[in-house]
Amino acid sequence: MKQLDIRRLAALTSLAACLVSLRPARAAVPEPAEEAAKPAVQDTSRFLPRWLHLHAAAGLGWLASPEWMRKFYQAGQGYELGLEVRPGPALRLRLNGDYQTLAAVTHASFTFAASSSPKSAPQVDSIVVESRSTGWIGSARLEAQMALTPHLWLLGGLGRGYLETGLHSFHQNLVVPGGQSTEVMSLDYHFPGSSGWVWLATAGTSYEFEVFGPRLSAEVRTSYLMLERDRLQTWSIRLGWGGY
Helix, strand or coil: CHHHHHHHHHHHHHHHHHHHHHCCCCCCCCCCCHHHHCCCCCCCCCCCCCCCEEEEEEEEEEEEECHHHHCCEECEEEEEEEEEEEEECCEEEEEEEEEEEEEEEEEEEEEEEEEEECCEEEEEEEEEEEEEEEEEEEEEEEEEEEECCCCEEEEEEEEEEEEECCCCCEEEEEEEEECCEEEEEEEEECCCCCCEEEEEEEEEEEEEEECCCCEEEEEEEEEEEECCCCEEEEEEEEEEECCC
């Protein structure tokens, strides 16, 4: 009788163990990863909206025409800084600020009529002007760029600026003989070409390349400065930085 009870108890124990083993195991609740638990860090590498880009350039520029004025200037440094939007992969629109120096080394000779009368030939005299100074061109312009290839771009723009020739008028006293007496004549000379506000149109080309990450460009452009009486042309070559 006792052996039968022991067998029954063993059978019930085995059955209970099987029932426990058939119960589905519960999955452990996943814990959040450390990276996900941390708050997102704000991107401080940009201070402009993502649709707005910064660019800059620096190089050399010189006065190309008119010919009589070109010989009075040497090449000077030029700088550019601006903002850019990109409506499409092959189109860019820019708002630029530009500053170009004009180093003037002047040696000019002026001929003038010191006196004249209806019955005699005019008395002609001349004066030599030597001056060393620095002029500049400061401007702001709107510019569009269009891609011909992934690296080659055409550019054109229109703006407004100020031309300072760096050469100013000067005063000269002349002694003119007149028989038994002499006469002191005062003359004011103005250097050809004048300082003032100008309209500025520009056109050129730019080739882009990358060096260790930053987008750089080599640029050649010509600009036309339109004064009331004068028309000037400049050329420049610059190395640009495409920003981000």
